[in-house]
Amino acid sequence: MGVVHGHCRSGIDPLIMGNLRRIFLISVPYGWLLLLFLIPFAIVLKISLSDAALAIPPYAPRLEAGSGLKGVWDLLTRFDLENFVFLTQDSLYWKAYLSSVWIALVSVVFTLLVGYPIAYGMARASDEWRPTLMMLVILPFWTSFLIRVYAWIGILGTNGYLNQVLLWSGLISEPLVILNTNLAVYIGIVYTYLPFMVLPIYATLEKLDHDLLEAAEDLGCSRLQAFWLITVPLSRPGVIAGCFLVFIPVVGEFVIPSLLGGSKTLMIGKVLWDEFFSNRDWPLASAVAVILLLILIIPIVLFQRQQQRQQEAEQ
Amino acid sequence: MRRFTWFNATSLTLGFVFLYLPILILMIYSFNSSKLVTVWAGFSTKWYGELLQNEAFMDAALVTLQVGLISSTIATLLGTMAAYVLVRGGRFMGRTLFSGMIYAPLVVPDVITGLSLLLLFISMGLDRGVTTIVLAHATFSMCYVSVVVSSRLVSFDRSLEEAALDLGCTPFDAFRSVTLPIIAPAVISGWLLAFTLSLDDLVIASFASGPSATTLPMKIFSAVRLGVSPEINALSTILIGIVTVGVVTSSIMTKRAAVRRKRQERAAEAQA
Numbered sequence A: 001m002g003v004v005h006g007h008c009r010s011g012i013d014p015l016i017m018g019n020l021r022r023i024f025l026i027s028v029p030y031g032w033l034l035l036l037f038l039i040p041f042a043i044v045l046k047i048s049l050s051d052a053a054l055a056i057p058p059y060a061p062r063l064e065a066g067s068g069l070k071g072v073w074d075l076l077t078r079f080d081l082e083n084f085v086f087l088t089q090d091s092l093y094w095k096a097y098l099s100s101v102w103i104a105l106v107s108v109v110f111t112l113l114v115g116y117p118i119a120y121g122m123a124r125a126s127d128e129w130r131p132t133l134m135m136l137v138i139l140p141f142w143t144s145f146l147i148r149v150y151a152w153i154g155i156l157g158t159n160g161y162l163n164q165v166l167l168w169s170g171l172i173s174e175p176l177v178i179l180n181t182n183l184a185v186y187i188g189i190v191y192t193y194l195p196f197m198v199l200p201i202y203a204t205l206e207k208l209d210h211d212l213l214e215a216a217e218d219l220g221c222s223r224l225q226a227f228w229l230i231t232v233p234l235s236r237p238g239v240i241a242g243c244f245l246v247f248i249p250v251v252g253e254f255v256i257p258s259l260l261g262g263s264k265t266l267m268i269g270k271v272l273w274d275e276f277f278s279n280r281d282w283p284l285a286s287a288v289a290v291i292l293l294l295i296l297i298i299p300i301v302l303f304q305r306q307q308q309r310q311q312e313a314e315q
Numbered sequence B: 001m002r003r004f005t006w007f008n009a010t011s012l013t014l015g016f017v018f019l020y021l022p023i024l025i026l027m028i029y030s031f032n033s034s035k036l037v038t039v040w041a042g043f044s045t046k047w048y049g050e051l052l053q054n055e056a057f058m059d060a061a062l063v064t065l066q067v068g069l070i071s072s073t074i075a076t077l078l079g080t081m082a083a084y085v086l087v088r089g090g091r092f093m094g095r096t097l098f099s100g101m102i103y104a105p106l107v108v109p110d111v112i113t114g115l116s117l118l119l120l121f122i123s124m125g126l127d128r129g130v131t132t133i134v135l136a137h138a139t140f141s142m143c144y145v146s147v148v149v150s151s152r153l154v155s156f157d158r159s160l161e162e163a164a165l166d167l168g169c170t171p172f173d174a175f176r177s178v179t180l181p182i183i184a185p186a187v188i189s190g191w192l193l194a195f196t197l198s199l200d201d202l203v204i205a206s207f208a209s210g211p212s213a214t215t216l217p218m219k220i221f222s223a224v225r226l227g228v229s230p231e232i233n234a235l236s237t238i239l240i241g242i243v244t245v246g247v248v249t250s251s252i253m254t255k256r257a258a259v260r261r262k263r264q265e266r267a268a269e270a271q272a
Helices: A002-011 A014-048 A068-077 A082-089 A091-124 A130-142 A145-156 A161-169 A182-206 A210-218 A223-234 A236-251 A255-260 A268-277 A282-314 B006-031 B046-053 B055-088 B095-107 B110-124 B130-155 B158-166 B171-200 B203-208 B216-224 B230-271
Strands: none
Touching (some): A014 B171, A091 A282, A130 B230, A145 A182, A145 B230, A182 B006, A210 A223, A223 A236, A255 A268, B006 B046, B006 B230, B046 B230, B055 B171, B095 B130, B110 B203, B171 B230, B216 B230
């Protein structure tokens, strides 16, 4: 066996071996992603152009095996944009898109307002404290997202801890209604997405050259002026990255609006879920997904450009 | 000169109170003897006992663990390969599409990923259950792994690999004895990330699974929709405890390893 094996190895040109290995290395992850990432999107696109039907799976037309080229042609000619037309006609959908984008924008502002001072404080802490502070910011990110959202249900409810404290302190006489409103959704988003905002800002603030601040103060700037004229502009790449990292996933968020939001909270991720699981309208759910992706492509491309520019600037 | 002002101290304190108080309250009330979660009625561990006897939760925990272990291992293998191809692979046909497919799952909303995978599984005629959840989780986790591993591959000195090849190693031996030990910390943290992502995922698992398999997040989600319950608090406390111990130990270990490496480097310098 050993001899044969050795013979085989020496028999194959090492260059060919290297190429074979390279082809194997490339094709395995490539094939996996094609099959489980790209093709599924093609299927979503295909089904979004189909009609809902009382069948299993509940859409038509479907490509019948063995129908050949004629079958493909039949399939193509029966596709239409009906679902997309429906999305524009029913105000529920475009309202849900608009309100998702709006909620994401407002959340970005809140997260920035809460996150920037934390990142700033971390960057100014002494060297021995910084790793601990970093870990304290990252640790919640490792604990379950669902549990962190759930923790707020007990706090914000009518009989929740927050109302108990406020009633006890005499600040309010009637319990506040926060749970199942948009306010609760904002709190949940700021809470769960805070690390995504803090970490990139911290990364830029940490590298900041403190001689610049001293120079500014020597030249007569007040501390606040120096902060505004030097620290803020230099931390801009981190702020932009943090804003994108919060905005993009929040637009499609499902867990937070469904646990903390109320009947008035409209978010497209939840609409898609209900359309699929409750109404079982697969073609319509697919159309909702296609439009959501189109909306997100703009910020995703902008984000990637910004990251590239950032990398080039650092090199 | 950095100045740590009162403003910095206050914002850090408030920030960390905001981050940790909700979790802390949740954990404290898991030891509440009352069924009403918001009213304290004395210390008790009875919810932990009830949780352990709740077979539905235990089954879901087993499914989740199984899915997490298998999917994160597949994701680590595929993700490391993908990272190697991206950083060392040079040019090949469809490289742009490949790197696009690596980065896209990081930003595509879960509802879309879940929906598209479900439609794929149905059109392939796969029975939905543990296998399909594993496939789904491995797919999105491999992208995270490859991002973590490729950042390590980019930063390491390629001449070490070349030296090994010059000294007569086969490419595989060079990878095993030079590259792998250097990128090992990144591979391990990639695996850990993939594992926690899998344990954490609700949306994609809900789409990818059938009636035969329920994961823990799915179980928690359906229970939580009905309101707060002390059993869920107990379960959350256990999960948070495990994660905290894991993260703290692994970060202490990496810190120790870094200190040791520095000491060795210094010793080597002193000898030279």
